[in-house]
Amino acid sequence: MKKSKSSGSSLGYLTKEGFRNLRVNKLMTFASITVLFSSMFLMGIAFMIYTNIEAMVAGIEQENVILVYIEDDTDAVEVVNLKTEIMNIPNVKSCDFKSKDDAFEEIKKEYDNAEYLDGLENPLPDSYIVTVLDMTQFSQTVAQIKGLDNVMRTRENSDLAGKLASAKKAISVVSLVIIALLFIVSLFIISNTVKITMFSRRLEISIMKSVGATNRFIRWPFLVEGVLIGIISGIISTLAIWGVYTLGMRFLSRSFSIMGKGVDITVYLPYLLGAFLILGIFTGIFGSATSIRKYLKERKFVELEDL
Template sequence: MTIAAVSSVMITLVLVGAFLSIIMNVSKLATDIENNVRIVAYMNLDVHDQEQKVTDPKDSSKQITNADYKKVYNQLTKLSDVKTIKFSSKQEQLNQLTESIPTYKLFKGDANPLYDAYIIEADSPNKVKSIAAQVQKISSINKVNYGGSSTTKIFAFAKSIRLWGIGLAALLLFMAIFLIQNTIRITIMSRQREIQIMRLVGAKNGYIRWPFFLEGAWVGLLGSIIPSLLLAWGYKIAYNSLLPSLRPQQLYLYSPSSFIPQITGIMVVIGVLIGSFGALLSMRRFLRI
């Protein structure tokens, strides 16, 4: 029966560990997607906000001081809830497009039709829409792009993922408690005669309860060893397989070096606590006078 109890704990914790790993990482990816939403403010073609010298409109061969140098940037820095502001020249954007399509040199020999832009990151994803509205009011801004309705859907999706994740995690823990406790209860019931004999010779409840408490803890601990090893091995494989496809989108799973000790600790604690306290709860009926 002890082997059966350890096996039951083992199977249950394998399922719990696998599903918790999936739920936690999916929730993290949803948060990363949410945090990757940026506001891109495109400036008018005649605005040279990051150039101290500009071409004289009256004499193309002459450079003059730019009276509007960093005028837009200074207005952006005054906005509340802004975390970072990064300038992206139209040439940088053209280079990025060219790199993403290496077999086709865009606008080669032609004038660059793109706009200089500021990439703005908000302190909180929920502030993106309000910041975009404020940026649009700046006179030198031609267009503001933050995803619009798609961004709202992303935020809603991320929120639902986190809520469902918490719900599924709670359900999994409840199932683990139920399955492990029932198995330990059957183990104790098989030793009912032993408990009755100890009571008949005058053993106190604490004396009877303590060995079963320790046995339940050991059952939980032994049952968590193999699931922890399997999870560590499987998670490293999954992480290395998915990282190349997620990295270009600035999405990352939890690092194995930090995640594996964390999830392993969770499974060991679940196994030991459910095993020990499950044994105590299962013995209550046998210790009643």
């Protein structure tokens, strides 16, 4: 019982030392947080740019629909059955009915001299407005719809669909490559920053070893320090991305109407914070553990004149 209590108090003391190290080594703490923050911030901004481009492409995709015109002599039951058959096609996302009367009224609203259309027989057929799930299968979906009974014809823009599918794929690949490169470069920079931090504190480690401190006793405060730096960096990065993104989208939406309001960042904030905390804690622990190992293995103590 005493041993457990003693180990608990010892662990508490070492944890407090980790907190104290942040205050004592202010310059290196600031440098580590700055490097980690910069890396996370760039990755977060790159991710939000990617999500906005994806949303813009998806919005254009929604406008690229398939208009399915129904044969004039089709009865009500067959019209309902046709919708069921269209929805049974795997790539179909939605299928909305538009009556010939509604379509004719829309044309009247767009036509400047709508009064000339009054009294004329409605030449338009009933139709279904179909959206798809995967634009790469757009042409195949159109062919399947054309093969159904009671379909007079379809109207669509297959060329635009193909270009959108290619653009979406290219954007995804380029964005993921950029984020991956930023991640790799960030790990490299962060690991070197941690090594510099440990190198600057090798005398401190050597003194603790010279007075008989165990490796666990020496290592624990550094691990706590690494975790705290990771957590602080993750929180600051998330807040900074939220602020910069909100202001940036506000400016862009005023300058470029095509941008709209952009993707709602509050949806992604919990995921960004979680990812940054995991990355920060992992980097802090891994960087501290691997860097301090070298100095824990050294048998020769560092002398003041060696610094």
